Amino acid sequence: MDETVPKLSRGKETTSWVIGVALVVLICLGAGYAFWSTRRTLETLRSVDHTRQVRLELERVLIAVVNVETGVRGFLMAGQRELLDEIGPNEQTARGSLESLQRLLRDNPEQRERLQRLAPLVEEKNALMREMLRVHREQGPEAGIALFRTLKGERLIHEIRTLIGQMEETEDRLLEVRSQAAQSASNTTLAVVAVGSAVVMLLMGLAVWTVRRELAARQHAALVQADARAYAESIVDTVREPLLVLNQELRVERANRSFYEYFRATPAETEQRLLSELGDGRWNLPRLTNLLQEALTLDKPFDDLEWEHELPGAGRRTMLLSGCKLYRPGNHAGAVLLALEDITERQRAARSSREVQAANQQLRALNAELEAFSYSVSHDLRAPLRHIDGFADMLANHAGEKLDDQGRRYLQTIADSARRMGTLIDDLLLFSRMGRAEMHRTKVDLDALTQDVIRELAGETGGRKVVWKRQELPVVEGDPALLRQVFVNLLGNALKYSRPRDPAVIEIHCTDAPGEKIICVRDNGVGFDMAYAHKLFGVFQRLHRSDEFEGTGIGLANVRRMITRHGGRTWAEAELDKGATIYFSLPAGTLPSASTHPPTPENS
């Protein structure tokens, strides 16, 4: 949008320029024509005046000639002496008018030629009149009158009249031609002026319309620009990273909200300041200044300049600085955008992630060690036990008859102890394997699972009367083999410790608690003293003597370990001789992913 609008108006501008120039030329032509035509009209008016003057002077000449003749005739014929006084002035008049004509007609050759003929005729005529007067004075009146009657004067005056008539006619004809030309010129001028006025009116209208349209367009453009600016500013303010816009001198033109929040600065102490002055000179970094100058002058952006600084109230922070040139419409100098990113937390997270990885590595090594340990336990410790048992047995076979009862009992104790130790080792290995084995999570129907375990255990009750009270159990998520082992241990214990009861009553319940399901197994057996409850889930911890109830004391330790791996808890309640209740919980919903990996080796 920003690019197409100027292009369009540039095209329009060119067109309107051409039109404008054409109109100006047109108007100038019109005005020129009007000027020229007006001048011609003025010239015509002047020539009318000229013609009139010429005619006037010609009339004067004629009248003067006629007056001279009339004066001479009056003197000659009637003796009127006073008439002679008129002769001199009239001759003067004729001479003056002829001079005037000489001036008036100097640019018309035809009339001038006639004038040159006229002037001698007038002179001749006047000279003739003077001759008559001289003859009259010297030779008598009759001689004067005789000369008068020779008609020479008559002929001269006729010639003069004819010439003047011709000249007047010529002037009249000229006047007519000029008047006609002036008329047509003034008509054309009128038309041109009318058309010109119309054009000017039209142009003015067009100009007014254009200006108004231009104003509207500018207003619209200003609105669009304001919108774009608001849009850009809202983006800049929304960005979480601190941003600075710097001008050519690296003076802050703008900073976004994040900048003010991060550096706890105010616009007053930031805007229009040099970057190097900000924050007590903390930005005065030669390397940064160089990079910013390069970004501005060479249009070379930079990324990820690492910068450590002390931020008041937040301690030492590491930031990445990036900059690039900004192009702004109407500002060729440009500006540079400086973006800042605080990577302190990210670095810290990376560091702690490295630490976690190292710890994991260590755990894996420990686990491998443990594996090697239990392997050698299972192989190397069992072999000597087997030998003890084997050779004790062979000794009994070999020398049994030589031994008394005491000796045979000793041998038996050796064999029993070896076997018991074998069992302990096996249990210990089982316990270790429980903790290390991969968990395979799936949906487990606890209801079906307990039914199955009860059926299995029922075969070992040896005809005892056992009452199973079983509530319906939920489907949970977990490792079926481990959960099965949990129930084998718990229900096996319940059976074992309720052996003295007839009937033994074993109950299985499930209750919902916030975020978890709690399952309990209750028996009416011998129970235990709650004072020792804390020992119950320990490895090889027993609350009964082994001659009362067999076992190594690994069962509940295994239960706790397996439930812990499912993200659950285990606890117990009991009263001596009134039975025990063992509780365990399983998280409702999906298991925490952390429990899918073997936990750290524990001693409990």
Next chain:
Amino acid sequence: MTASVKKILLVEDSEHDIELTIAALDGHHLANQVDVARDGAEALDYLYRRGAFAGRPNGFPIVVLLDLKMPRMDGLEVLRQMKSDPELKSIPVVMLTSSREEQDLVKSYDLGVNAYVVKPVNFKEFVDSVKQLGCFWALINEPPPPPAAQT
């Protein structure tokens, strides 16, 4: 060579275990058929009739009872070499070991073991196991035909 007595090869590093095993087999009069190798390397020497066993009569044992953990070469390596040799791979191999570690079981079966028996700590159970083993492999099981007959 088919006339020669059927031999059981016991590969075991522990003197006590050798004695106990032979005592157990004695009950079925199989004891005199037992040849003993004290580690994996010796077992291969026996099978290939080389080294200390260069002079032994021709023919393969009807079964190899193989301990897992031994000095020099362990039982899994012996098993691997036997099962990758076309001549030896048809000899039945029984792992007779203290280890009931899952990884040992898996590896042994992967390598093609014919049976896997955990030595019980209890001597009577041990004797039972070994007797049954001896009976089964020496008396009941029909061994593969010797290589000569195969070709």
